[in-house]
Amino acid sequence: MKHLRLSILGFGVVGQGLAELLVGKRTLLQQHFDLDVTLVSVANARHGFIYCEKGLDIPTLLALAAQRQPLTNHPGVKHWANALEGLRATGGHILAEATGTNLRDAEPGISHIRAALTQGMHVVTANKGPLALAAQELLALALQHHVQLRMEATVMAGTPVLSTLTEGMAGARLRSVRGILNGTTNYILSAMAAGRDYADVLAEAQAQGYAEADPTADVEGYDALAKTLILAAVGFGHTLKPEQVFRKGITSVSREQMRRAVDEGKRIKLVASLQAVSDFGESPLEARVEPLALPLSDPLARVDGVLNAITFQMDTLSEVTIIGPGAGRLQTGQGLLADLIAVAKTA
């Protein structure tokens, strides 16, 4: 049996989702993967970092989080106000980085990831910021310290996209990518295609928890843009700056445009795309996030509601499409779990 000591930084929806899976999947991990995971530390922004040498009790942590009580109420823990200091002082085999995405400077996630890799910890992450802004730097740092950095959960949650691209299709060369990478906007556009108003649907999506109170990151395409940057790094080995991606959100899509598309047998989708370009100008990649009217013969056109989808054009496989959930507590936790299992094989 392999014993791994895990730290989870960021204990919101995603961090809790992973923790919940570690409880529910404990027997499966032992029986199928010969793997035993001990959660030794957890941090959130409000209560700081807690550590317990012999392992934290996950049900206790989940109950504290549900009741919005301080994590320090967990019995027998050491406490640091600052997660970075706590992580440096205590370590472990794997960091699961699950703090919120920040596309300005990727903090605090990027500091957590740098610290973990530098001290020889593997990292699995659901945080889009660090990978969107600095994938190549961080992957090089992981290589330098002989540890893995995996990020399945950053694109389409636990739907296997990045591992499928780099491992499942290993040896194939990526030519282009097109994807519906944001569930909130797809939910809104799907409802608009059925005749509803943008404002109504947005309000409903907010009430159901599909959209944030401030929906800018979703509806203006920033979330899809972050995932596009990650795909550029993972799929093409190329770091794009956010401003190198043409970006147009869905707020400009009118009811009239939507009606016309439906009349023409098309569906308007927020499409993220990357295309290798042959004339090497400033960048060898053309990257775009924009609403496009797709014919129904397009495999992305009928992907409705909060579902996500991605189509890869590969040299040896022509076109491969993957459709699946793009968000959610357990769905995103699943991405971290699969990465953790992959790390365990080599750790």
Next chain:
Amino acid sequence: MKHLRLSILGFGVVGQGLAELLVGKRTLLQQHFDLDVTLVSVANARHGFIYCEKGLDIPTLLALAAQRQPLTNHPGVKHWANALEGLRATGGHILAEATGTNLRDAEPGISHIRAALTQGMHVVTANKGPLALAAQELLALALQHHVQLRMEATVMAGTPVLSTLTEGMAGARLRSVRGILNGTTNYILSAMAAGRDYADVLAEAQAQGYAEADPTADVEGYDALAKTLILAAVGFGHTLKPEQVFRKGITSVSREQMRRAVDEGKRIKLVASLQAVSDFGESPLEARVEPLALPLSDPLARVDGVLNAITFQMDTLSEVTIIGPGAGRLQTGQGLLADLIAVAKTA
């Protein structure tokens, strides 16, 4: 640089496809995967087994195969009439098993695979027979000899299905599978949906090389059945016997049934399915291959022509669908190549 010595048994379309990729991808394998592959032996049924200590010249082999000349015309080779004896006498790090599928007794592939695993060689295979009939025996044999047995190319060619299931979604539990796993029948059914006759389309598919002169294995559902057996073993850890799968081919689909389905907004597809059943009778799995009329809201309904698709129901991910090519020289070779790269990581 890791140097691997490879044997390819079976040098038809699939074996040649892998060989072609090894030439075309040589630089990529070296640069991205730090991997150098030397093809040391090849066999086909007609000319037996050839071996060259310092490596065979792949372009020479491909030219001989294209001209239907004996492989023994390759300069400087040792020759065995029997592939099994040749393999035992010469060895290597990896066997790529690419002989034809035989669902009666899985020979000669199963003997090749057993011999390779027993002598400590990793195996990657595109041959459905051995995995359909004896997946669990062979996987146990691989485990016993501390080598890998990988089979991505057996289901949907190089479209990443099996690795996505076991690695990309590691930790998730499979509840059910539904797939369009045979390109020939999907090509025929797609054309019939457009109003054409079964016999006409079959003749055309045969002329274009999509269907065999004897189309039984495809149109009666045996090919899809073999893949269903492999999915049962890989996805559920359960070996089904062929006779435990309900099987109905497409020859009984009438023009009238097809027209009625289209009128109702449905598409008839040859659907392979596996479903975990709760009342444990003879088998914990219900397995079926049969033509079904699917509503257009089903992600499988609009998968047309020779494309294949599979939908997994997973506990943590609800539904994940993968669409891609299901056959072809380079497409199947790609599956073997990805497996070979995965083996190299641990070899």
